[in-house]
Amino acid sequence: MGLPSTEVETPRLAAAEIGNxxxxxxxxxxxxxxVLNNRALADFGLRERSYSVLRLACSGLEPTQRELADFLSLxxxxxxxxxxxxxxxxxxxxxxxxxxxxxxxxxxxSEGRRIHKKARAALEVCEQEQLxxxxxxxQAQLRMLLKRALWG
Amino acid sequence: MGLPSTEVETPRLAAAEIGNxxxxxxxxxxxxxxVLNNRALADFGLRERSYSVLRLACSGLEPTQRELADFLSLxxxxxxxxxxxxxxxxxxxxxxxxxxxxxxxxxxxSEGRRIHKKARAALEVCEQEQLxxxxxxxQAQLRMLLKRALWG
DNA sequence: TACGGATCGTTGAAAATGTCAACGATTGTT
DNA sequence: AACAATCGTTGACATTTTCAACGATCCGTA
Numbered sequence: 001m002g003l004p005s006t007e008v009e010t011p012r013l014a015a016a017e018i019g020n021x022x023x024x025x026x027x028x029x030x031x032x033x034x035v036l037n038n039r040a041l042a043d044f045g046l047r048e049r050s051y052s053v054l055r056l057a058c059s060g061l062e063p064t065q066r067e068l069a070d071f072l073s074l075x076x077x078x079x080x081x082x083x084x085x086x087x088x089x090x091x092x093x094x095x096x097x098x099x100x101x102x103x104x105x106x107x108x109x110s111e112g113r114r115i116h117k118k119a120r121a122a123l124e125v126c127e128q129e130q131l132x133x134x135x136x137x138x139q140a141q142l143r144m145l146l147k148r149a150l151w152g
Numbered sequence: 153m154g155l156p157s158t159e160v161e162t163p164r165l166a167a168a169e170i171g172n173x174x175x176x177x178x179x180x181x182x183x184x185x186x187v188l189n190n191r192a193l194a195d196f197g198l199r200e201r202s203y204s205v206l207r208l209a210c211s212g213l214e215p216t217q218r219e220l221a222d223f224l225s226l227x228x229x230x231x232x233x234x235x236x237x238x239x240x241x242x243x244x245x246x247x248x249x250x251x252x253x254x255x256x257x258x259x260x261x262s263e264g265r266r267i268h269k270k271a272r273a274a275l276e277v278c279e280q281e282q283l284x285x286x287x288x289x290x291q292a293q294l295r296m297l298l299k300r301a302l303w304g
Numbered sequence: 305t306a307c308g309g310a311t312c313g314t315t316g317a318a319a320a321t322g323t324c325a326a327c328g329a330t331t332g333t334t
Numbered sequence: 335a336a337c338a339a340t341c342g343t344t345g346a347c348a349t350t351t352t353c354a355a356c357g358a359t360c361c362g363t364a
Contacts, residue, residue, distance in 0.1 A: 013223040014303055016211045022279055022291075023189055024204060025298035026182040031225040032302070033175045052176060059168045066312060071165040073183040075352065080314060094313095102312035102359045127174055133304045134297065139174075142297045145290060146177035150184070151166050152285045218341060227323065232343060246342095254330045254341040 033130050040122040044115050045089070049074070051119055053082045057092045057108040058116045064103040091115055181282075188278040196271045197241070201226070203271055205234045209244045209260040210268045216255040243267055 018024055037048050046054065052072055056063045065083060069076045083106055086092040091112035097103030108116065131139050170176055189200050198206065204224055208215045217235060221228045235258055238244040243264035249255030260268065283291050 013208060013211075013213060013215055013219055016208060016213055018204065018207050018211065019299065020295060021275070022283065022295060022298070023182070023185045023200065023275070025295065025302065026178055026185060027200075028225060029298055029302055030175070030178040030182045033178060037175055048175065048179075052170065055170050056165060056168060059165075059170065061165060061168055063165055064312080067165055073180060075350095076313065077315075077353090078351080097312085100312075100360070104313065123173070123175070131174065131301055133300055138297060138300075141293065142301070143172060143174060143177065145286065145294045145297070146174070146181055147171065148285055148290075149283055149294070150177065150181055216341080228342065229324090229344080230322075249341085252331070252341075256342065 029130075033126070036126040036130060037123055040126050041119055043122065044119045046115070046119055049078075050082050050086055051116075051123070053079070053106065054086055054091055054108065054112055054116050055120065057086075057106045058113050062095075062105045062107060064097060064100075064105055066103065068106065086112070185278070185282050188282060189275055192274040192278050193271055195274065196267050198267070198271055201230075202234050202238055203268075203275070205231070205258065206238055206243055206260065206264055206268050207272065209238075209258045210265050214247075214257045214259060216249060216252075216257055218255065220258065238264070 013019075034048055037051075041047055041051050049072065053068055056068060056071070063071070065079045066076060068074070068083075069079045072079075074082075083092060083094065087094060090109055092106050092108050095105040095107050097105055131142070134142065165171075186200055189203075193199055193203055201224065205220055208220060208223070215223070217228065217231045220226070220235075221231045224231075226234075235244060235246065239246060242261055244258050244260050247257040247259050249257055283294070286294065
């Protein structure tokens, strides 16, 4: 992502009006967070996306691959690769859809849940690191505003 | 991005705990916004990134390519391509750095400023569209929280 | 019941993007 | 003067995104 990790960046360009663009702010914060998250997840052989798939597989919601694609803003073929990888490593399994036999439900194995638990803890550390300058109430407010912008 | 544009998405997965991950919220909102922004910018032959470069070139801050790379979280070689494209279309020019003759300052042409003005207006419409569910105070608060998370 | 169109996961190819190492030119330091 | 470091640039390589096609399955309708 161009940022060599922990390097603090306070460029004079931050003063530009563009620093008010929500789009740019989202891109920058997302990019910075991805670096942290992927670094933390590397210990478990995961990346942000495979973690997201694993997490939803562990959620009890029994998502189909199509739902994963929609929710994670991915092409269905990308979900195939992600699930293939997790399945080969014994973290998730493909189960036949219940009402729809075309669909495949992604469920976690016990090993998958074990890894997920550890990875999730590592990611919470990252999130706190990234949002350290915000107090607890502000973090909650940020989360709330983002969720509302997405889902009303 | 997997989202066929204006399609409203209210999947049951949104209820999952993962919906509280700031990282995922940022990714989703950023992805959704990028679709809107790039669609709007296509009218001007721009994409999100070339627009960002053009905008900073129009800012009066006289950014160097290195500063653009740092600020936009891009590899320097990507900035070369973006500036090449804008320069070929007569929207920006490379000027020699003042203190440092290695550096190249990116400045806008009058045509660049003309396009930028129109593109910026189009993007503001996108932003309002995306944040429509938030009132003005909430939008300001979101901007503020994002900026603080990035720059303290 | 059988047909036709739509959807699911999958494959594979093409395009776009990200990453990285090397280079000449220039800078700053010793 | 010599050296290491930095800037923009090029080109190679890897990853990611995008898209079209396919068999299997579902659903609505004739």
